Amino acid sequence: MTPYIVSLIKLSSEKQVQILDAFKLSGVPTSTYYRAVKGAELKHQTAIKIEDAIYTLQKTSTRNGQLAKDNQ
Numbered sequence: 001m002t003p004y005i006v007s008l009i010k011l012s013s014e015k016q017v018q019i020l021d022a023f024k025l026s027g028v029p030t031s032t033y034y035r036a037v038k039g040a041e042l043k044h045q046t047a048i049k050i051e052d053a054i055y056t057l058q059k060t061s062t063r064n065g066q067l068a069k070d071n072q
Contacts, residue, residue: 004047
């Protein structure tokens with residue numbers, strides 16, 4: 001089974017979102033990220049919060065890009 005952190009890093013890369021920004025937006029301490037990278041397992045509920053934050057950041061980024069194009 002793939003650890004949650006590996007899946008979240010892959011998702012954030014695909015969505016062109018910084019993983020630490022997702023941790024901050026979700027309210028999960030960044031220290032949890034560093035512990036997960038070093039081998040500690042994330043709880044399922046924590047992973048869901050971060051996944052939701054990644055999608056929120058991706059939507060925000062897409063909207064900002066569209067606004068920038070519209071204002072040119």
